[in-house]
Amino acid sequence: DAKTTQPTSMDCAEGRAANLPCNHSTISGNEYVYWYRQIHSQGPQYIIHGLKNNETNEMASLIITEDRKSSTLILPHATLRDTAVYYCIVRVPNFGNEKLTFGTGTRLTIIP
């Protein structure tokens, strides 16, 4: 699985868009980008994933650059409940194997 680089921490004002970057310059053609978050040591929660097209769901948007070497997770209107550690993971979804390797992630703090 390709290695990812994320900032250690970020702050965002409540109500503003939170933009979390992730670099994955060694990503290969069949690797997907996944985002999870972990709120205060609870179990991680799946947010979104994508291959090369931008993706949007009820939680967030995922913007992947054309060369796929980086991506940005966007929380459009951050709330205090979005304070969490956000993990960017790049991997191939193998049949029969969804082992995920979580790095250190980005600690996002939403400021009132």
Added chain:
Amino acid sequence: EADIYQTPRYLVIGTGKKITLECSQTMGHDKMYWYQQDPGMELHLIHYSYGVNSTEKGDLSSESTVSRIRTEHFPLTLESARPSHTSQYLCASSGRNTGELFFGEGSRLTVL
């Protein structure tokens, strides 16, 4: 809403005791996982299973053992607990080949 449950949520136990952490899911998922996480640190995969009677060691060596006799149940056992086993243990499951894992709330173990 994911239906995966872990018990106990919190356990304080003395050295040398045998403990079993329970994990059950009602989603019919074939694949299940155990992660270990110390406070403020990364998650590490310690065990996983592709289905009934299938168990594999994860990326981090662990003295714990697991079993998978039923699809919905994936218990983790420590035969003789030690203070070094103090940690949070997170169970997860996945039923589709999309990389989406569903996590339980975790079991926080303290060994005195």
